[in-house]
Amino acid sequence: FTTNERKELIARSLRSRNSRIDIFAVDQIWVPRFAKWxxxxDKYFMQRDLSKFLPQALSTCYYQDDLLGIPLYLDISVLYYRDDLIKAIPGFENIRDELHQSIAWERLLEYGQKYGKSKTFYLFQGDNYEGLICNYMEILGSMGGTFFQDNELKVNTEKGRQSARFMHDLIEKYKLSPPEVTDFIERESYIYALQNDAPFLRGWSSYLKDLDIQDQNPEKVKQLRMAFLPHFSGYPRMTVFGGWxxxxxxxxxKKWESFEFLRYIQSEEVQKILFETSGYLPVLKSCYTDTTMLQAYPYLGYIKEMIACGVHRPALINYTKISDILSFYLNKILKSEISAAEGLQEADETIKSDKLFLR
Known part of the structure; x- marks a missing residue:
């Protein structure tokens, strides 16, 4: 199931108001949407229990000052690069250093124009779904943009249009991304990247532990390295949070029994299991200072740097509507069915209207 499909299945079950569901997992951005169920x-957890969590994870569990959830795991958006392919570029050591610090988009485009021999230089997820919102928000944030203007949600801004045009340009102008990305969710983009030897891929930090992907081409997967997402010159590096x-x-x-299960989930034992088996980032502070874990997974220190640069999607009760509308128009922009200016203007007008939006 896609993230969007999971959301509808859970909501459909909860609307029945029966006791068949005790605990349910939600994308962290859905907490306002599911608050009524x-x-x-607050009465179950002491403050000392909550202080164990990373603030970036715990903050997503509140709605109108009420604690309504407990973090299960974090995910962050990252840039993957194929180390074996990078080594074929002259001066690859310098490129590695740039990637580790967060390479400027201007530099990545320069490398693409010079060394990218096909349209599979950089892959991202451009299908009409929540992942496209994350991709767009990363581009928007990396050039200093935001979803808000004068404390009001607004997508049709100068930075917003620049971001949408840039994503379109990666396909049509620079020809560094194939048109197929407009139909990609995560799994399709990961497999396509491996099959077509894409040197750069936007993905989630848990990707390397995906067993389904590991089976596709294990030798190529071994060559993948993780780095900060690119940024535009003059702006800070950033990443977007995912997680559940x-x-x-x-x-x-069975509320008390459910509470005991949540306490078990927040134990170091379970958090380590989730990380080691599935790549899901721990939500406990202690995991990032644990000597044993750092020795076994040295890149956790690098991940901690990324987490410090992370931003959340807007925690709004009508975020589902916003996401559905914006991803619909962004996908049309990427497919050259509408211009960035027209698409974002229509998105803004549709978001502000009271009309039912159907994809």
Whole structure:
């Protein structure tokens, strides 16, 4: 299931108001949407319990000052590069250093124009779904843009149009990304990158532990390295948070048992298992200072740097509507069916209207 499909399946089940569901997992951005079905957790957790969490993870569990969830894991958007392919470029050591610090988009485009021999130089996810919003937000943030203007949600801004045009230009102008990206979600883009030897791929930090991907081409997967996403010159490096939270249904008749399960999930033992088996980033502070873990996974220190640069998607109760509308128009922009200016203007007008939006 895609993230969007999971959301609808969970919502459909909770609307019945029966006690069949005790605990449900949600994308961290859905907490406001699912708040009306969630059991408030403030009475279950002491402050010392909550202080163990990374603030970037815990902050997504609140809605209107009520604690409604507990972080399950974090994910962050990253740039993957194929080390074996980078080594074929003259001065690859310098490129590695640039990538580690967060390479400027201007430099990556320069390398692409000089050494990119096909349209598979850089891959991203451009299908009409939540992942496209994350991709867009990364480009927008990396050039100093935001979803808000004068404290009001607004996507049709100068930075917004620049970001949409840049994503389109990666396909049509620079020809560094294939047109197929407009139909890619994560799995398709990962497999395409391996099959077509793309040197650069935008993805999530948990990708390297995806067993399905590992089976595709294990030798190529071994050559993948993780780096900060690119940024535009003059702007700070950044990443966008993903991740999931656990919530207790207020209709559950096993609330205390559910609470005990949440306490178990937040143990170091479980957090380490999730990381080691699935690549899901721990939500506990202690995991990033644990000597044993750092010795086994030295890149956790690098991940901690990325987390410090992370930004969240807007925590709005109508975020689902916003995401559905914006991803629809962004996808049309990428497919050259509409201009960036027209697409974002229509997105803004549709978001502000009370009309039901159907894809």
């Amino acid at each position: 969630a059991e408030p957790l 939270n656990l919530m207790i249904s207020k209709y559950s008749d």
